[in-house]
């Protein structure tokens with residue numbers, strides 16, 4: 506920590522912009538304007554979190570980035586053509602096929618590209634090893650814990666080696682211990698694959714632990730209210746979770762979130 510303040514001020518070095526949202530709006534047919542005037546960039550190799558209260562449009566923004574939905578205003582530049590396989594998407598629920606094994610579930614994105622089991626095996630096993638489930642290839646989802654199911658869901662998103670990994674509150678339903686473990690393992694995967702991650706969460710603590718940059722959203726209409734850079738050089742280990750740097754960054758982020766919600770802390 507520097508003498509004149511916590512690690513908060515350290516901004517990540519400039520990285521190439523891979524995706525840009527410019528004045529993006531999304532109004533639904535029922536009259537709800539989820540987003541309006543959303544300006545944001547995604548930079549190569551960063552771990553970017555979208556943080557905000559429930560209903561502020563984080564998931565809507567992620568679906569627009571994924572190409573699962575189209576904006577009703579503004580422009581999005583840099584969306585990978587054709588969506589999958591260059592994008593991996595992890596939803597809040599693991600959404601596994603109950604009738605298929607772990608291997609079969611992770612095979613799915615490659616099967617949709619016409620790649621058979623034998624040809625896909627090395628990639629599937631590599632993805633399973635990355636999330637620590639190599640030994641569970643023949644298990645069925647009903648035999649797995651909640652954390653293991655989410656690991657399978659992450660392996661399925663990684664099996665195509667996407668340049669961009671989009672995650673919509675993937676750990677929200679898990680207990681805290683499992684969540685911490687998956688946070689650690691996700692960072693290891695991110696470092697190994699050197700991919701770009703956009704991660705939706707409403708947890709200040711999770712966003713500070715994981716991210717190199719946080720965009721704080723405000724609601725009605727959803728847009729970016731604040732940006733917080735986190736020094737990528739900070740060690741993201743258990744010691745970091747209890748460090749003064751982490752506490753200071755969490756306080757700064759909480760204050761930005763409260764301000765975005767029109768409250769004072």
Ligand SMILES: Nc1ncnc2c1ncn2[C@@H]1O[C@H](COP(=O)(O)OP(=O)(O)OP(=O)(O)O)[C@@H](O)[C@H]1O
Pocket residue numbers: 533534535537538539557558559560561562563564565566707
């Ligand atoms: N398909 C839809 N049709 C109509 N309204 C929608 C639709 N999807 C989202 N909304 C509305 O848009 C707003 C933003 O929703 P969104 O799910 O993007 O927020 P969020 O920040 O991700 O919230 P949460 O953290 O609760 O998931 C909400 O008011 C929601 O009800």
